[in-house]
Amino acid sequence: xxxxxxxxxxxxxxxxxxxxxxxxxxxxxxxxxxxxxxxxxxxxxxxxxxxxxxxxxxxxxxxxxxxxxxxxxxxxxxxxxxxxxxxxxxxxxxxxxxxxxxxxxxxxxxxxxxxxxxxxxxxxxxxxxxxxxxxxxxxxxxxxxxxxxxxxxxxxxxxxxxxxxxxxxxxxxxxxxxxxxxxxxxxxxxxxxxxxxxxxxxxxxxxxxxxxxxxxxxxxxxxxxxxxxxxxxxxxx
Amino acid sequence: xxxxxxxxxxxxxxxxxxxxxxxxxxxxxxxxxxxxxxxxxxxxxxxxxxxxxxxxxxxxxxxxxxxxxxxxxxxxxxxxxxxxxxxxxxxxxxxxxxxxxxxxxxxxxxxxxxxxxxxxxxxxxxxxxxxxxxxxxxxxxxxxxxxxxxxxxxxxxxxxxxxxxxxxxxxxxxxxxxxxxxxxxxxxxxxxxxxxxxxxxxxxxxxxxxxxxxxxxxxxxxxxxxxxxxxxxxxxxxxxxxxxxxxxxxxxxxxxxxxxxxxxxxxxxxxxxxxxxxxxxxxxxxxxxxxxxxxxxxxxxxxxxxxxxxxxxxxxxxxxxxxxxxxxxxxxxxxxxxxxxxxxxxxxxxxxxxxxxxxxxxxxxxxxxxxxxxxxxxxxxxxxxxxxxxxxxxxxxxxxxxxxxxxxxxxxxxxxxxxxxxxxxxxxxxxxxxxxxxxxxxxxxxxxxxxxxxxxxxxxxxxxxxxxxxxxxxxxxxxxxxxxxxxxxxxxxxxxxxxxxxxxxxxxxxxxxxxxxxxxxxxxxxxxxxxxxxxxxxxxxxxxxxxxxxxxxxxxxxxxxxxxxxxxxxxxxxxxxxxxxxxxxxxxxxxxxxxxxxxxxxxxxxxxxxxxxxxxxxxxxxxxxxxxxxxxxxxxxxxxxxxxxxxxxxxxxxxxxxxxxxxxxxxxxxxxxxxxxxxxxxxxxxxxxxxxxxxx
Numbered sequence: 009x010x011x012x013x014x015x016x017x018x019x020x021x022x023x024x025x026x027x028x029x030x031x032x033x034x035x036x037x038x039x040x041x042x043x044x045x046x047x048x049x050x051x052x053x054x055x056x057x058x059x060x061x062x063x064x065x066x067x068x069x070x071x072x073x074x075x076x077x078x079x080x081x082x083x084x085x086x087x088x089x090x091x092x093x094x095x096x097x098x099x100x101x102x103x104x105x106x107x108x109x110x111x112x113x114x115x116x117x118x119x120x121x122x123x124x125x126x127x128x129x130x131x132x133x134x135x136x137x138x139x140x141x142x143x144x145x146x147x148x149x150x151x152x153x154x155x156x157x158x159x160x161x162x163x164x165x166x167x168x169x170x171x172x173x174x175x176x177x178x179x180x181x182x183x184x185x186x187x188x189x190x191x192x193x194x195x196x197x198x199x200x201x202x203x204x205x206x207x208x209x210x211x212x213x214x215x216x217x218x219x220x221x222x223x224x225x226x227x228x229x230x231x232x233x234x235x236x237x238x239x240x241x242x243x244x245x
Numbered sequence: 246x247x248x249x250x251x252x253x254x255x256x257x258x259x260x261x262x263x264x265x266x267x268x269x270x271x272x273x274x275x276x277x278x279x280x281x282x283x284x285x286x287x288x289x290x291x292x293x294x295x296x297x298x299x300x301x302x303x304x305x306x307x308x309x310x311x312x313x314x315x316x317x318x319x320x321x322x323x324x325x326x327x328x329x330x331x332x333x334x335x336x337x338x339x340x341x342x343x344x345x346x347x348x349x350x351x352x353x354x355x356x357x358x359x360x361x362x363x364x365x366x367x368x369x370x371x372x373x374x375x376x377x378x379x380x381x382x383x384x385x386x387x388x389x390x391x392x393x394x395x396x397x398x399x400x401x402x403x404x405x406x407x408x409x410x411x412x413x414x415x416x417x418x419x420x421x422x423x424x425x426x427x428x429x430x431x432x433x434x435x436x437x438x439x440x441x442x443x444x445x446x447x448x449x450x451x452x453x454x455x456x457x458x459x460x461x462x463x464x465x466x467x468x469x470x471x472x473x474x475x476x477x478x479x480x481x482x483x484x485x486x487x488x489x490x491x492x493x494x495x496x497x498x499x500x501x502x503x504x505x506x507x508x509x510x511x512x513x514x515x516x517x518x519x520x521x522x523x524x525x526x527x528x529x530x531x532x533x534x535x536x537x538x539x540x541x542x543x544x545x546x547x548x549x550x551x552x553x554x555x556x557x558x559x560x561x562x563x564x565x566x567x568x569x570x571x572x573x574x575x576x577x578x579x580x581x582x583x584x585x586x587x588x589x590x591x592x593x594x595x596x597x598x599x600x601x602x603x604x605x606x607x608x609x610x611x612x613x614x615x616x617x618x619x620x621x622x623x624x625x626x627x628x629x630x631x632x633x634x635x636x637x638x639x640x641x642x643x644x645x646x647x648x649x650x651x652x653x654x655x656x657x658x659x660x661x662x663x664x665x666x667x668x669x670x671x672x673x674x675x676x677x678x679x680x681x682x683x684x685x686x687x688x689x690x691x692x693x694x695x696x697x698x699x700x701x702x703x704x705x706x707x708x709x710x711x712x713x714x715x716x717x718x719x720x721x722x723x724x725x726x727x728x729x730x731x732x733x734x735x736x737x738x739x740x741x742x743x744x745x746x747x748x749x750x751x752x753x754x755x756x757x758x759x760x761x762x763x764x765x766x767x768x769x770x771x772x773x774x775x776x777x778x779x780x781x782x783x784x785x786x787x788x789x790x791x792x793x794x795x796x797x798x799x800x801x802x803x804x805x806x807x808x809x810x811x812x813x814x815x816x817x818x819x820x821x822x823x824x825x826x827x828x829x830x831x832x833x834x835x836x837x838x839x840x841x842x843x844x845x846x847x848x849x850x851x852x853x854x855x856x857x858x859x860x861x862x863x864x865x866x867x868x869x870x871x872x873x874x875x876x877x878x879x880x881x882x883x884x885x886x887x888x889x890x891x892x893x894x895x896x897x898x899x900x901x902x903x904x905x906x907x908x909x910x911x912x913x914x915x916x917x918x919x920x921x922x923x924x925x926x927x928x929x930x931x932x933x934x935x936x937x938x939x940x941x
Contacts, residue, residue, distance in 0.1 A: 074402065075875035075876070075877050075884075075886055076367075076886075079874060079886075096732075098761065099761075099842075099919060099920050100920055102919075103872070103920065106874065109874075110873060110875060110876070111876075112875060112877075113876070113877040113878070115399060115879075116396075116399040116400060116878065116879025116880070116882075117878060117879055118880070128876070128878070131860065134860070135859075135860045135863040135864060135867070136863050136867060137867070138873070
């Protein structure tokens with residue numbers, strides 16, 4: 009049986025952070041790219057759950073799913089983590105996770121605008137004293153359609169609210185122009201606004217993480233991290 | 246007896262309190278010719294709708310009991326199971342959902358999908374109930390059935406599609422266009438009983454064609470034949486119906502009907518639709534559990550075959566004008582007057598004296614019933630949820646989840662003479678409803694009733710007054726707390742007593758620890774006969790006897806595991822009693838060292854509010870130690886989901902109403918027990934100590 013603190017020290021996300029020389033950093037945008045169904049949302053939830061376990065507030069924003077669905081996703085991943093790592097203070101940890109997490113669903117909205125998210129962030133701070141340090145944005149932007157002005161606005165939002173902001177981008181199976189690192193050109197064209205790019209690569213029956221961009225760092229660390237295909241959790245050593 | 250099962254439907258009508266469910270039911274009963282005059286819910290004629298058999302429901306305009314009513318329509322037999330409309334009566338809702346095969350989800354054309362609909366829908370999903378929707382109140386100002394259909398998709402995740410469009414809305418609501426037949430339908434006569442079919446009015450022609458196309462698109466996903474035919478422009482009525490039905494049975498399509506029950510519009514078409522699209526009993530899989538001496542318990546799917554051994558579930562008890570009635574659903578086999586059946590839980594044999602089919606206000610004696618049907622028995626002693634067989638089969642319908650009560654209050658009759666009636670009432674209610682429980686307060690001797698929420702208990706107190714003429718005084722409601730060890734501790738304890746007569750001796754070593762998998766677990770690891778086998782059980786019994794009242798705040802101790810590792814005994818002085826006492830002593834000394842935690846019930850609260858009140862609503866929750874889980878925003882409304890300690894929720898309805906000008910609504914259900922904050926735990930501890938002090 010282990011307590012939450014020890015668990016946090018051993019988390020594979022510490023490896024991830026070290027490779028990134030401290031993490032994404034506030035005011036920055038990180039992108040997770042992969043083919044459909046490989047586990048982008050799961051990986052973002054991994055990152056969020058790790059923040060939550062360390063009592064860092066996270067706002068999870070979804071454009072496609074209901075709050076209920078996202079919560080059940082967290083519940084499953086938390087349950088799996090607690091079981092597999094034999095977490096001692098499970099009930100308290102669960103409460104801590106819930107206290108620091110807020111899920112915001114725009115599923116019922118016809119057209120999503122960043123302004124709306126900005127309003128909601130202000131609102132949560134004012135009425136619920138909720139000021140996230142990380143924001144997981146699932147379903148926005150659509151890199152094939154987004155404009156430079158919109159990406160700039162997203163970056164501005166991250167800076168204004170001092171957020172580590174994570175988004176996802178889709179790799180198509182074929183016919184998608186990519187640069188020499190394998191980054192889709194539709195993502196690469198906004199390079200100036202993106203601080204970190206991580207690619208999820210299926211290899212056989214597991215998924216490897218590859219660091220494609222690490223701030224201004226020319227030497228990219230090899231991550232040696234993988235997702236367990238069954239639980240979609242990062243594999244613990 | 247009902248002949249073909251394909252002509253039988255067991256359906257529920259499920260809805261938000263104000264969406265007009267009772268009026269709709271009333272109209273259905275009228276059109277099926279079972280009652281002869283229509284009464285409104287809060288009737289001006291003072292009679293009240295027929296399904297609401299209890300006065301209390303009549304007064305509040307809501308339906309609490311789930312009576313099953315039999316009607317006939319278009320050559321089909323339909324049992325309508327009236328599902329309660331408030332989440333505080335969850336167990337009743339769940340019980341109804343257990344026995345029905347399909348449901349009509351009634352929605353208000355103005356208010357649309359509300360928080361209540363979300364809760365009910367969640368329950369239906371859990372029980373895998375296929376649904377059709379009825380958008381009622383199209384005559385009301387602000388009615389918009391197309392928007393409600395969109396909400397069904399967005400908020401509830403249904404694949405909902407209109408099978409009708411309205412001819413006029415609000416005050417101008419005249420009739421309905423049937424998109425399958427492509428006809429305009431009007432409802433003439435004082436009660437809309439005369440159906441007149443016409444060509445679709447020209448101004449609606451275009452919209453009707455566009456909507457029909459959407460319907461065919463949606464339906465053709467379930468039937469290749471329709472898809473091909475539609476491409477060639479030769480889709481027939483029969484093909485569309487068949488495809489929609491497939492979608493409904495797969496629970497992947499929700500056809501949306503509309504109308505106004507109050508204005509007698511659309512009800513007959515809805516009846517046609519539910520007969521056409523909802524499943525018969527053989528099209529739904531129901532699981533039962535078989536107990537077998539060799540193989541233990543195993544699950545199997547009931548056969549629906551009248552030739553197989555009987556298996557029936559008692560899902561509702563009612564104490565009314567006719568004496569005690571037990572509603573049962575037959576899952577296989579048949580049942581006839583004079584048969585002897587066995588209550589699987591008690592093993593008792595009972596004889597079926599009278600067998601009846603219930604109509605809204607009358608009943609009909611019948612000779613027998615068979616698989617798939619819902620009927621009522623007279624004079625059978627059983628509890629709700631019991632299964633019956635013919636004795637050749639030891640099986641029961643998979644049990645329904647019964648949550649532990651989370652709230653309690655003491656009741657005392659104002660008039661001493663009423664004590665008997667009070668006992669009778671309580672005995673009755675606890676038989677009907679497993680979440681309604683009763684206990685005696687050890688200190689005050691008061692009768693304490695327990696349930697799932699404030700409103701849940703309120704309803705029973707009202708029923709005591711009305712049905713049993715008992716006026717009671719009640720204590721303020723108490724939250725059902727629990728306590729549990731905070732960490733593992735090892736114990737070593739010797740119980741020794743030698744004061745005259747035979748002595749007492751017992752020695753035990755082991756550990757007690759938090760255990761999330763059960764309320765209590767006991768593991769014996771004693772080897773080599775250090776404690777004789779016969780006393781191991783005594784040790785367990787001793788620990789168990791301490792669970793009812795923990796020393797921290799006097800609440801039941803849960804989630805604890807005791808491991809007995811070693812011990813010692815004395816040839817003469819050890820006894821069952823001595824080892825029980827040893828365990829109790831060990832618990833008293835070592836449990837407090839485990840840093841016990843207080844657990845409080847957390848409720849899942851969903852508040853639906855117009856956006857303009859989002860801040861105020863959030864405020865009301867933040868003041869209540871809420872953990873806000875998430876918000877769902879749509880164009881005008883916001884839903885906030887939060888976990889709130891039950892202790893903070895008393896009187897919330899009033900607070901929310903005044904904070905939002907009555908425009909927000911909320912639902913609440915028990916979620917789980919969670920550790921209470923230190924300050925709360927300390928306060929409870931002080932209260933417990935004071936109470937104990939006072940008691941001495």
